[in-house]
Amino acid sequence: MASGRRGSSARPLSDFVHGGFMKVNCLVAACLLLPAFSAAETLRLRSGADLEAGVLSIDPTAVLLEDGRRLPRAEVTEIQFSSPQKEKAAVSRAVSPEEITAAKAAFAKARELSAGYPGVNGLVLLDSGTEILKPDGTRVSRNHQVRQILKESLKQRWGRLISCAEEGRARVKILKASVYNPDGSIYPLEPERIKTSRPQSEGGSFFVSGSICTQYLMPNVQTGSIVDYVTEHETYNPFRKDFFFPSWGFQDSEGPVGLSEISVSVPEGKELFYSVKNFTGPGKPEVSSAGGMKTWYWKLENVPPLVAEPSMPSYEDFAPYVRGAVFKDWDRLFDWTGGMYEERTKPSEELKKFTLELVKDAKTEEEQAARIYHYVQKEIRYIAVKVGIASGWGGYDANLTWKRRYGCCIDKALLMTTMLGAAGIKSSPILLNTNTGREVDFSVPQMGFNHAITVAEVGGRHVFLDSTNFDYRYPEIASFDYGVHVLNIFAKKIDYVPVPEPRGNGNHYDYTIAVSSDGSALVSEKMRYTGSREGALRSYYRSIKKEEQKRAFQGFAKSVAPSAELLSYEVNNAEKIEEPFTMGLKYAVPDYAQRAGNIRIFKLPDFEIEPFRISEISLDKRRYPIEYDASMGRYYSYEIDLPENYEVVSLPERTKLSNKHASFAAACGRPADNRIACSVSWERTSRIIPPGDYPEYKAFIEKLAGYTKSQIFFKVKEN
Template sequence: VFFDRGEIASFELPDVDPGDIVEYLYVDSTFKPWFPSLFEGDWFFGGREPVLYSSLTIKIPPGETLIYVARNGKPEVKRKRNEWTLTMECIPPVIEEPSMPPLSDIVPSITFSNLTSWDPLFDWYGEFQKRRLRITPRIKRVADSLTSGVDEPEKKVEILYHWVQRNIRYISIKGGASSGVSGHPAEETLLKGYGDCTDKAILFAALLRACGIEAYPVYINTNDAGSLVREVPSFYGNHAIDKVKFDGKEIFLDATGYYSRYPSFWSADHGVWAVNALERKIEYIPIPPPERNARIYTYSMVLHEDGTLDVEFQSEYTGDYESWIRGFWDTRREEEKERVFQGMVKEVSPKAELVSWEIENLKDLSKPLRLKIRYRIKDFPEKAENYWIFRLPELQERMEKRELSLTERKYPLFYETSEMIVQRVKLILPPGKVSPPSSIELKGRYALFSGEYRVKEDTLYLEAIWKRWEREIPPEEYSEYRRQVMEAKRWLGKPVILELQ
């Protein structure tokens, strides 16, 4: 959202040997600040390197107020009139772990400001936004044309959401505070056909307002960039999205990308705080329930008497995972798609042969994306006299979670959003007696796994469901969560035994 102008200097330290302690001091000067009456900043006492001593001195003019919040540690504070000195010593380095929170949420730090209220920033942001949200005749014509014949407000939101994504390219051109903070006027972005996250948020909100729907651009830090310290008013945000209100609902949408099917939005926006200047509040963007971030895999299989397995596979999605999959396939040439599908079935088994593939609704954001694949595996089961032993393909691999490589953690396990994986199988078998694994249910504080096999005549059915509804797993809960995932993975890998007649 904000683009600073500055210079980067590099230098070398001569005659430094291993074990030496390096002390350094630097000055960060700001000229012609965007908001002259605001004095704010952050200081991080630690990082990836060990720190013996770190000190910050803050001086403010007489009569000014200073507020600050310390996180992840308590610095020693000395105050002398309008001067504060905050010091920490012997800070160990952060040893990175897989899927950990942003560094700024882990290391000891302070955030400070001379504002005791967000109101001045709401005023400043809001005035920029109001001017750029002006509903011009052209904006009104486009909004009316796109939603012609549509009465339901939610359907209008969906149509405009998809249109802005697909028709306004992401290109960022900024020239100063006004465009950096609140983007270009909505009509300008519409005419140019491109803009960045702020420009697209402004245009989307203007089109919605032209249809009589309340919409507000909001500033956020994506959840991989550090949390907002709400107690300290300051410049905030590396991204802009929209809050939309209709029919008694309040939702958030992100029109920045190209592939989010309504009502999904980028997972990096989930579980963060938003600065809503026009409504004059700081509000939380909730994490969608797992059902809104689902992957649903359906198999119809036939195991023939010669040991050949015919598979018809279909996958569909909700949420940001669908956006990623849609973007992946939309940017592949037709000849590439064939090779990718060939590789997918070979990952299932070196003996697998691709029969056919199909992608449904790739270009149509209003409909769910579906992948359909047919493949065949010869000599699928292991055979021992009249017993066949086999594991259903692909199921276990979807519970492969590399972020669980550590047996214990110092820092929380960090995900961008919730998750749901549904796997359903219908398998027609040769005549015989089938012995599948027993049913399972694993309930945890942060996730749930259930799996059940059913047998009806010569057909075996499986339904396995994994749900995780939280973004972060605390270190003290990690071992139990890891055990739950590993147990679910083991169960999905258990063999089915068929005794042939």
């Protein structure tokens, strides 16, 4: 049961990038995209010319340069990224005795730590953080990293620093950035090599402004080097002096961590409310007081590296992690966001009139909601334009978003809420982390959400609507929204986006196969979908060209038999969001039935489950859960018309398999002498498979995969 009929999506972002599973400090809402790298590179242009420039970021439509220029992606044919060792040699300068001592201690620690972890990419000797909330509400974050690079792949990622801060509110400093090499050479920080830039991405789906990025490419980094750096992020003009949400992760995927520690200090009289996750012990901090400040301190030593598993959860869901806040419940965040959103969801008379005209012929609330949902998806382009916390978290006024016809997730959610309200339908903006990111720990208030959607009370139902996309027929949403707890802003409560039943997120494949006496076959396939599957596939086929569509369908036919010839195909309603999306194809296979004397062996198309489709069960044991985006339903029907000279020898046995997460049923019969009918149902109700259930789930999948190797046997009757 292969599924080449699919599309995909992805995202993420970090402050200082270390590679692998990364600790992410979310500073503002997900609509704010920061660049991830910068260096002097050689760009080969379509004209044939070469351009030497610093590349700040790359998005699907543009290459953004450090000097502010934006080159269309189509004009750049090749980028040659410079390596640290090719950079201009560092200026010789005096090395302090403290640096020499630090280098010796670092190499000694590296020898000790590496003994227990052969073959890793790198060693994290020190991973130290300090978070300070000052009495005046300003705050300082410091990060001290000492890391040894053992593999070539880490030279770029661990050998460069970049961090961005909102102009007028915060600043970034690099206090130390030293390179210790095995030959004894030491290269301290060269302040004149620190670069700053004001990136503005003006293409694709994002426009970012209002940030200053600080960058430093450490010189003479080589395999075996130890990098030792200290960075500081000072928020001198916080947008809210009472908002302080420190967090820290203690584990890395590239190698072991010798010491990971975090201290959080707040003024005496304030309290820190915190949550500790995935610690092997109790995770109780050391608490101390000095100089009018109270400090909480956590540390872990000799933390083994994370070992990735297929379809595992996000970093924070399984790594040791601490989150904190200086107030206990969510009321303050509800009040703050609710106040902004109330102001920004008041429709103008013009918008109200437009909305009522849009829904005037709708007979039910469902029809009204559907028209508004499809309108916001189709007519308001998804483009993020963010210049600070107010627009990043608060979004823009819905009337402005409507007039200029673009906005990011929170902008579109606010417009949806406004238009639904104008039509008399109660609704609210929703803040969430998509299920491709970390699960929000609601025991401690926090601001690290990466998405915004809408919830509405429609026809007595609690309906979640994600208008960010273009392709989801009411009331369906993208699969990454399912199965997460969310902030319902106007209701001031923690809400939940349910996982649909398998048939509500299904793939339906209907085959009609006409077999000829010579063993050739004419195959007709109809494909229809429900839920997020429909939207994802509509999106994919709407985005590709006609010739690419044809190649995709040729691939479907060839996957059944290399000799298959595509006769026709159809893609229906890719542009019509209001209508069901369906596809179909017809192909001929001259030698479909395999011959063995007078026996003909027949495989049902798209029936067998190949190992690469179920890579999540490839391990004998798992430490972490299997995490899917959503539930799953796959439903197959086959009608096979046989020639007069074919006699059925055997059919796949009727089977039924099930466990608490999934079920599988298949049966074949003979409704007429010259016809075979088979039906298959494979459903998975669970989105997450816990490690404790893995052995049973793995055995279930392996058993059904074995069953799908079953074939149909015919005998050719003699004349």
